Amino acid sequence: MKKIFTIFALVAGLFSTNNTHAQINEGTNTMENKKILVAYYSYSGNTKEVAEAIHQKVGGDIFEIKTTGTYPDDYKSMTEQAKKEIEDGYRPQLTTSVADISQYDVIFLGSPIWWGTITPQVSSFIETYDLSGKTIIPFVTHGGGGKSHSFTDIAIQCKGCNVEQNGWSSYGSITIGLDRWLAKVKE
Numbered sequence: 001m002k003k004i005f006t007i008f009a010l011v012a013g014l015f016s017t018n019n020t021h022a023q024i025n026e027g028t029n030t031m032e033n034k035k036i037l038v039a040y041y042s043y044s045g046n047t048k049e050v051a052e053a054i055h056q057k058v059g060g061d062i063f064e065i066k067t068t069g070t071y072p073d074d075y076k077s078m079t080e081q082a083k084k085e086i087e088d089g090y091r092p093q094l095t096t097s098v099a100d101i102s103q104y105d106v107i108f109l110g111s112p113i114w115w116g117t118i119t120p121q122v123s124s125f126i127e128t129y130d131l132s133g134k135t136i137i138p139f140v141t142h143g144g145g146g147k148s149h150s151f152t153d154i155a156i157q158c159k160g161c162n163v164e165q166n167g168w169s170s171y172g173s174i175t176i177g178l179d180r181w182l183a184k185v186k187e
């Protein structure tokens, strides 16, 4: 199954283009005196681990995105349901909430890669809250296919946000190089 995702993600990546309408940002996020939120969705725990590692290093608040909806235990059925949800633009309702989103300047936004993109749960977060004017720093975990078109998809979905395109992506919960990456995006 992982091999299938790798091929899918690589092919999808070939066809992804930079969105010229969204504001993007490459490594110019001064964090001093900025209020930081680390928000993430994790299905099987990898993205949660990376989120906690980032939170430990940058401080601020941490928020786990949870939503309505369930998935079958069977892996193949689960991935098929997820695929259909992504194709249909399904947006589950958030069941956890951020107390006051307006207080945050910078949001580290984490998602597993599902079928080359972010999960419907993360899209729901983006569309539920007014994130315009905020700096969004994406981080994703994957099963070998890389970030694919996730960062550009965030830039498309997050209207008026400054989306850092030098986001973090790792195979599973590996965090080697996290300090170096953080130093670069905080420049």
Ligand SMILES: Cc1cc2nc3c(=O)[nH]c(=O)nc-3n(C[C@H](O)[C@H](O)[C@H](O)COP(=O)(O)O)c2cc1C
Pocket (backbone or CB within 6 Å): 005, 006, 008, 009, 041, 042, 043, 044, 045, 046, 047, 048, 078, 079, 080, 082, 083, 111, 112, 113, 114, 115, 116, 117, 141, 142, 143, 144, 145, 146, 171, 172, 173
């Ligand atoms: C529904 C589904 C779709 C996936 N699609 C991809 C993919 O397109 N490319 C990839 O590299 N990994 C893919 N994976 C693997 C996950 O991105 C990877 O295991 C990730 O670290 C899981 O994060 P989590 O433990 O926080 O849920 C997929 C996994 C699932 C369950």
